Amino acid sequence: MKSIFASFAALACLTGSAFAQDDQDLIARGAYISRLGDCVACHTAPGGTPYAGGRAIISDLGTIFSTNITPDPRSGIGSYTEAQFSDAVRHGLRADGAHLYPAMPYPSYSKITDEDMHALYAYFMKGVEPAAQASPQTDLGFPFNQRWGMVFWNAVFSSSTSFAPQTAASDAINRGAYLVEGLGHCGSCHTKRGFGMQEKAYDAKSDAFLAGGELNGWPVPSLRAKAATGPGIAGWSEQDIVDYLAEGRNRFAAVGGEMKDVVAHSSSYMSDQDLHAIAAYLKTLTPSAPENAKPASAAAETASRLTAAKNLTLGERVYIDNCGACHFVDGRGGQKIFPTLDGASIVTGKSPVGLITTILAGASTPSTPKGPSVNLMPGFANRLSNEEIAALATFVRGAWTNDADAVSDKQVGEIRTHLEAGSSH
Incomplete structure (x- = not known):
């Protein structure tokens, strides 16, 4: 017993x-x-x-x-x-x-x-x-x-539909779709919003989904990446996308703005399988028509002019003195260290807010398990005047193959004031 x-x-x-x-x-x-x-x-x-x-x-x-x-x-x-x-x-x-x-x-x-x-x-x-710990109460104005x-x-x-796998897609692509469209809520930032502040699309059935836009004045790039070459993520390989999400940097770009928090708190903790699934899914999305860009030969012309260093404009001089050592005369930077400026969405976006903010305040990559080192860009708010920063931003937005609008002293001054007041944007 x-x-x-x-x-x-x-x-x-x-x-x-x-x-x-x-x-x-x-x-x-x-x-x-x-x-x-x-x-x-x-x-x-x-x-x-x-x-x-x-x-x-x-x-x-x-x-x-x-x-x-x-x-x-x-x-x-x-x-x-x-x-x-x-x-x-x-x-x-x-x-x-x-x-x-x-x-x-x-x-x-x-x-x-x-x-x-x-x-x-x-x-x-x-x-x-x-x-x-009680949170502060949200108190919006009437009628909100x-x-x-x-x-x-x-x-x-609102969309209240559950996830529906695509029967013709692989398990990896369906997993990526589930993560991007659902848990990752990537469309919250990367899809344009309509008159009711709603996302214009919630899945890949619409070409508006993940086609990019603006967030608090910062340009938000398109994530539609079904291409072998092209501006932005369209020219990235699946591994480039994985590296960016896992490390906060890849051979083209380094994370900044709101995306820095996403990498620091979320994507850098994802399994390799899930990261590759996200990349595989994004590579199924056909990109929108590319933004205006100069022909490839224009990149060599800018590099040649900066190398000769004769009769330079104010923007070109400021670039050579402050940026050239890291981003080089070809604007290509150094892989996984100094981001590319030629074709970068933060440079060529319709809004220059992100670019100006980065020049003024600087930037740093997050420390992640796969990318523990922190790459730091210093801010130039104390070194350069509004006029010099406007000239610099105007130069890089029109240098190499970039073809974006000029930046004014007033725009720089407004962002400098916001930064000095402690605003994030």
């Missing part, structure tokens, strides 16, 4: 350990899904407790503060059932029945599978430390403070 009880006790211990391990595996899977969705980036204030909310999200409608999504029962989501959690993530509906603003990318998150949603819920309830109006916005603009 004693041995029978001992056997039952041992079996109970083994069963309990198995369940505990299952829970741990589920929580770990949920933590990875949270990385794929980049939840921490928006729901963590600068220097704040992870997921405790309070980050200010600047929109055309006003400032929206992210909420506390830790399992604290009063300040966070600790009292949410799994169904209520799913409704908030997929449909923008809080447990109290109030509607979330689409700064929360629930139109994209509607594609998250039930299995991934279950794991995500387990992670937030059991794998995240509760934080009894009337959350009930989101009922009509959702009816007209």
